[in-house]
Amino acid sequence: MPIANVPAAMITAPGSGQGKSMVTAALARLHRNAGRNVRVFKHGPDYLDPMVLEVASGNPVYQLHPWMTGEYECRWRLAEAAQTADLILVEGSMGLFDGSPSSGDLAKLAGIPALPVIDAKGMAQTFGAVALGLASFDPELPVHQVIANKTGSSYHGELLRESLPEGIRLLGAIPRNDSMNIPDRHLGLFQAAEMDDLSDRLNKAAEVLMSAGLDALPKPVSFTFETPSKPEQCLVGHRIAVARDAAFSFIYRANLDLLTAMGADLVYFSPLKDSEVPVADALWLPGGYPELHAQTLAENRTLLASIRACHQAGMPILAECGGLMACAEELEDKSGKVHQLWGLVPGRATMANRLSGLGLQSLETSLGSLRGHTYHHSSLATPWQPAARARKQAGSEGEAVYYHRNLVASYFHGYFPSAPALVAAIFRAEQVRFS
Known part of the structure; x- marks a missing residue:
């Protein structure tokens, strides 16, 4: 499989509930609306997020998990997508370093930089400390940018930007906005097919991200791997x-x-x-x-x-x-x-x-x-x-x-x-x- 250089990022967070699912979906829709071919993947065993991400991107979404799907398949699926994609996004699960293997482990395996989404509500200079902790916890995992979510004003966004240490840049500050919310229930998000207005919600969320300056593409990543052999034809006629x-x-x-x-x-x-x-x-x-x-x-x-x-x-x-x-x-x-x-x-x-x-x-x-x-x-x-x-x-x-x-x-x-x-x-x- 030839080498492909494609902009890519692992959208992650310090923990669950920070808003990374909707940010990932809105980013996919933003770039899709700009005419780009966006491929999105989901770290870990999740059914509901991929349903929304498929609507957002217009492309199939597959799970990646070094233990469940295997390291070989993780690298192959990303490399295959890179042959035609203009942008690759991987939505993490839980916090960046939670679980084994974690979203961070997958990011390192694939050579994709982590892009944390941090819920900044009720937070000022401590935002920088959280970002620094994420960036320094694992020296092998690059974290050069972060996204502030649920900010209260432009001044709040500036406080967050100024709190960041050298080497970490604020990619954008997303204001609190109802368009960035999707209803959920006991197993997670509502199923995509249950939300008649999902596409409209995603378009509005994409506009929020555009206004926050989140339309820039991440840096290109090199992907290459050999295609696996075909499985045995043991269900023919079944x-x-x-x-x-x-x-x-x-x-x-x-x-x-x-x-x-x-x-x-x-x-x-x-x-x-x-x-x-x-x-x-x-x-x-x-x-x-x-x-x-x-x-x-x-x-x-x-x-x-x-x-x-x-x-x-x-x-x-x-x-x-x-x-x-x-x-x-x-x-x-x-x-x-x-x-x-x-x-x-x-x-x-x-x-x-x-x-x-x-x-x-x-x-x-x-x-x-x-x-x-x-x-x-x-x-x-x-x-x-x-x-x-x-x-x-x-x-x-x-x-x-x-x-x-x-x-x-x-x-x-x-x-x-x-x-x-x-x-x-x-x-x-x-x-x-x-x-």
């Missing part, structure tokens, strides 16, 4: 029905790409609207928000009968997180109302007011290690005993994995490219030994 609608939308784009590259024919359906599962050889029920649509799912009795028939016939089914919840006999929503759902898994899924599972995990099998993550606000009470358990990144016991009549169900979300042979075996109902 049709996989994928649930995809407002209730089931947590899908890594790379997972779809892999299934297609292995020869699978993907057909989508909506459990909220459709009356039956399309004719297929296997079924994938990804995560999402079934708890917000439990009443509609419960009332779609023809679809319920179709899914039960698939299971009774022994069709391979993969149910992840929200898919697992919908497969339970009952789902208790946040108001305490109990809904009768698909009944493939005995027991009840119950929503909680706090996180019940969070973090990177892997599922060890005879066909490889499937890496991924868990993030949920519910729990499942079931008489079933797990066939296996995923392992947390630190090595301790993670999410239960249930297996019954070719149904594989878990709160664990898998990143398919980390274990292609295992994924193919699940969708072909082949023997898998869990470690």
